[in-house]
Amino acid sequence: MNAIEVAGLSKTYAGGVEAVRSIDFDVPAGEVFGLLGPNGAGKSTTIGMLTTTIVPTAGRARLDGHDVARDPLAARRVSSVVFQEPVVDRGLTGRANLELHGRLWGVGADATARRVAELAEVLGLSEQIDREVGSYSGGQRRRLEIARALVSSPRVLFLDEPTVGLDPRIRHELLDVIAALRAREEMTILLTTHYLDEAQRLCDRVAIMHRGEIVGLDRPAALLAGLGAEILELRVSGDASAALASLRDRGVATDAAFAVGSTVTIPLAGRPAADAIAAVNDSGVRAAGVTTRASTLDDVYLRLTGAELAAAA
C-alpha cells in the first residue's frame, strides 16, 4: 500500500508564480523518499500541501489513504512534520513541547510520558529535556523537533531540510539519527534536501525537482547508473557549451554529457579514461584542467536540470 499518493498536484501563488507544476509520485509504506532540488524548486511547497498548510491549486494527494483536501484532519492525524526553520515554543521546556504534540495528536498522558522518556534517551536529550528550549543549541533544538514529530508515532514523517543551517559535525550526527528511524518498519519518511549526499545516504528513491516539476525519479543507484560509474571533467577557458558541441560532433561526448559554467562533464560509460582524454586532446578543445572521478547525484541533478545546485541552494 502507498503511504503517500500524489497526482497532478500543482500550486500557483497569487501573482502567478507556479511553485509546483502537476507533479505525480507514490511512496510505498516504509520507504524513505527524497525530494531533491535547490531553494525555489518547489520542495517545501509540496510538503506544505501534503501537511495541509498550503492549499493546492489543482491535483490531489493522499496520506495513508486520507485525502489532504477532503479530510485534512485525518491526514494530519497520521503524519508529523519537522519544518525547515525552527518551529518551537522557546518559552516552554523541551518536555512541554513534546507533551503538547502528544496531547494534540491524541496520545494518552501515560503513553506520551513513556514516549517522551524513550525519545529523549534515543535522541540524546535527556539532560536538556526539562530546560527552556530558548537555551538549546541549534542541534539540540533540531533533535527536539524530530523527537516531537515522533511522539505520535506517525505513519508518515515529513522532514523538510532537516540539516540545513547546522554545522557539519551536528549535521552528520543528525543524519545518523534519521538513518536510525529506518528501523521503524511502519513509518514512511519524505525528506527534502539540497544536500545530495544526504539523499544518497538515506533515501530508497529520490525525485529531483526543478522549477516546480519532477525531472527525474528513481533509486539513487539507478539514477547514477544512467551516467556510469566514472566521469571525465574538463575545465575549459572559453565557451563550455561550444566545447561540448564540438566534442559531441566528433563523437567524444554523448548526449549524456553536459556543460555548466566553465565545466564540461562527460560520463565515460565504461570507456577507459585514458582513451577519452586522448580523444579530447585530438578534438582540438583546449582544456585548462582534466580530472576523472566517480559520478554522484550532483552529476545526475546537473544533467537533468542544467543548473548549478550548489549556487542555487
Added chain:
Amino acid sequence: MAATPVAVPLPAGRPARARTTSALATLARRRAALTAANPRQIAVPLLTPIMFATVIAPALKTALGGLHTNIDYTAFVSVGTVGLLVPLAATFAGLSVLVDRDSGAQRELLAAPVPRALLVLGNLLVVLALCAFQVIALIGVAALRGADFTISASGVAWFTGAAVLFAVLSYGIAETLASRVPKQEEYIAATPAIAIVPWFFAGALFPIAALPAALTAFAKVLPLTHALALMRYGLVDPKGTGLHDIWGMSNTTAEAWLSLGVVVAFAAALTLLAIRVFSRSAVR
C-alpha cells in the same frame, strides 16, 4: 550530543483521536504557560487603568466636584477604565499570535489534527482568564482607594456578562489584526487606534451626554459605550443613567437587554471574523 543512537523505539500503539474539548484545553494550557512565562504581559496593562482609578479619578473628583449626582466619580471612572484595560490586555495577547507566527510553534499547531478555530478559541480562553484577573485587581484597588460600588447578585451578573463579552470582542479585533498585518511593528502602531481612541468617546471618564451631539451619536454605535453602560448599571449606577443616555427609554431593564444584545452581536461577529481571517491567513 550523546552517543549516536542506534534505534528508535517502535510505537506503543496508534494514538486515539483527540477530542475537541481536550484539544481546546491543551491549546489554552499552552497559551497560559507562555503567558505566565512573561509576567510583563500580565502586569503592564494594569498600570495605566490603576493610575486612572486611584490617582486621576480622585484628583478630578476633588478638582471638578465629580458628576454632581449620587454616583461616586471614582467608581464611575474605575469601571470606565475597564474599557481601557481589557483592550490593552487583548492587544498584548494578539501580539503573542504574531510571535507564534514569526518565531513560535504556529506551524506545528497548524499541522495538528485539530480544527484551526480551536487555536483562536484557546487563546481567547486565556485572554478571558487574564482579563478576569486584571479587572478584579482593578476594581479591588479602586475599592481600597475609596470607590463606592453598589454590590448585588444581579448587578455583578450584568457587570460580568458585559465585561466578558467586551473581552471577547476585544480579542476578536486583536486576533483579526494580528492575522492581517505582516509585521509586529505595524501591529503595535495600530494599537492606539484600536485600544485607546474608542475609550475617549465611549463615556469612560464622563457621560456621553456631555459630548457634542454628533459625537454622542457616534459614541452610541461603539460597543464599548454599551459595555461600559452595562458594567456601570451592574456595579455603580442601578438607575442606568448611561443606558438612558444611549436609548432614551423609560424601562432600564429593557435598555440593559438591548445593550447586551449589541455587545453580544459584536462579540459573536468579531470572533467569527477572527476565526475566518486566521484560518485563511494561516494557510497559503
